[in-house]
Amino acid sequence: MQIWYNQRVKKFLIFFSDITILYFSLVLTLLIRYPDNLYEKYTVHLYPFSLIFISWLLVFYIANLYEPKLLRNNIHFYSALFRAIIIAAAISVLFFYVIPLYGITPKTNLLIFVAVFTGLEFLSRSVSNNILQKGFKKSILIVGTNNQSLELDLFIKENPQLGYEIKSVIDIASDKLKHIDMVIKEEKIDTIVLSPEAYQVPEIIDIFYKSLEQKVGFVNLASFYERLTGMVPLGAINQIWFLENLNEGNKRAYEMAKRVSDLVFAVVLGLFSLLFYPFIVFLIKMTSEGPVFYKQKRVGQLGKTFEIIKFRTMNKDAEKNTGAIWASNNDPRITKAGGFMRKTRIDELPQLWNILKGQMAFIGPRAERPEFNEQLKTVPFYEERYLIKPGLSGWAQINFRYGSSVADAAEKLKYDLYYIKNRSLILDIGIALKTIRIMFQRSGK
Numbered sequence: 001m002q003i004w005y006n007q008r009v010k011k012f013l014i015f016f017s018d019i020t021i022l023y024f025s026l027v028l029t030l031l032i033r034y035p036d037n038l039y040e041k042y043t044v045h046l047y048p049f050s051l052i053f054i055s056w057l058l059v060f061y062i063a064n065l066y067e068p069k070l071l072r073n074n075i076h077f078y079s080a081l082f083r084a085i086i087i088a089a090a091i092s093v094l095f096f097y098v099i100p101l102y103g104i105t106p107k108t109n110l111l112i113f114v115a116v117f118t119g120l121e122f123l124s125r126s127v128s129n130n131i132l133q134k135g136f137k138k139s140i141l142i143v144g145t146n147n148q149s150l151e152l153d154l155f156i157k158e159n160p161q162l163g164y165e166i167k168s169v170i171d172i173a174s175d176k177l178k179h180i181d182m183v184i185k186e187e188k189i190d191t192i193v194l195s196p197e198a199y200q201v202p203e204i205i206d207i208f209y210k211s212l213e214q215k216v217g218f219v220n221l222a223s224f225y226e227r228l229t230g231m232v233p234l235g236a237i238n239q240i241w242f243l244e245n246l247n248e249g250n251k252r253a254y255e256m257a258k259r260v261s262d263l264v265f266a267v268v269l270g271l272f273s274l275l276f277y278p279f280i281v282f283l284i285k286m287t288s289e290g291p292v293f294y295k296q297k298r299v300g301q302l303g304k305t306f307e308i309i310k311f312r313t314m315n316k317d318a319e320k321n322t323g324a325i326w327a328s329n330n331d332p333r334i335t336k337a338g339g340f341m342r343k344t345r346i347d348e349l350p351q352l353w354n355i356l357k358g359q360m361a362f363i364g365p366r367a368e369r370p371e372f373n374e375q376l377k378t379v380p381f382y383e384e385r386y387l388i389k390p391g392l393s394g395w396a397q398i399n400f401r402y403g404s405s406v407a408d409a410a411e412k413l414k415y416d417l418y419y420i421k422n423r424s425l426i427l428d429i430g431i432a433l434k435t436i437r438i439m440f441q442r443s444g445k
Helices: 002-033 038-062 075-097 107-134 147-158 175-187 196-200 202-209 221-229 239-245 248-287 336-344 346-356 370-376 382-387 395-399 406-422 425-441
Strands: 138-143 164-170 191-194 217-220 293-299 305-311 361-363 391-393
Touching (some): 002 038, 002 107, 038 075, 075 107, 138 147, 147 164, 147 221, 175 202, 191 221, 196 202, 217 221, 221 406, 248 336, 248 346, 248 361, 248 425, 293 370, 336 346, 361 425, 370 406, 382 406, 391 395, 395 406, 395 425
Parallel strands (some): 138 164, 138 191, 191 217
16 A cells, blocks of 8 residues: 555655646746736636646646656656647647637747747646656565566566665575574665565564564555556466455446446447448448458457447458467458557457447457467466456557567566456546547557
């Protein structure tokens, strides 16, 4: 819980800082333009600008500008920040000039505001990122050497902005454990992360029990790994983990609310998407031979097979000679129109019908093909992802590239299990918003 709390506090402080800079930039803009009439102009501009500030904050959220993993002073972060400002500015222009409801068309004011905000925001984020990366860090000691502990060690070292520093990874057979009191004092350890094998050695538990007076925190590897990375470590969990964390009886109200929202949005988006069907059909027919729609078997909730419907993106009879194979980069089977539709996810619009039928949801694990499912059964706990309905988008889909191998599927499963455990309407809304970024970046396959 402490890990979750720390990350949330960081996000809130950065979010609050952005709100402050938005309003301060507005005041500076009006002060530059109307030094003798600031109060009157501020009252006129306050309400309409407050409305566009909501869109700015949403764009920043969708662009992952509040995600600790991105908050580093590098070109990746600043390019994301610059793109977000450009998009938010474009939305502001549309707001004031396409829908001029508030009696102001602040062409010059908007230009000055964007320039002032950009300067202040870049300065603020540079300072805050530097503080996160080099400021006070909690010292971590990991007990137990396995793939998951080594992955966690590497992840923290690659993300210093998260506020943690790995002092040591100690094997359970190490002599250092006999002198753990000295290690805690010398390294000034704040938190000890215990891997599963550490719990199986009574002597180790007894040693740490006697170390409670050192005022050091203890947390199991699975929980620490999950909260920090947004994934569940497959090698650090067992069947007991599922019994403790996947109490589906507590999700009934959520599942009912989710189903109602799925129905409403499927109807609304389905009717709206019909406007684009003639253009999509024309595009498919003009670029390749074959049917417009494509049906395919998929594995759904509780392992039940169903048939999805999509706009065809591959050549006719693409798998006639090869059988089922994963899509790959620059896949020769994909048509010119299909490449665009896959990257923007337009090809998935007909799956709204699957949502209406209750076979899918908007948010959930990706619906896998039965042929691939047989191969993926070798991945530990893979079939547990079928506890819930598959989705058009999901936690794994926005955090990991398109899977094209068993190894990729194992990585995505870590995200799927995190979602299944933590799913909520708030998380679903966040995933839906960030799916917009995937669509505009055209990073589908």
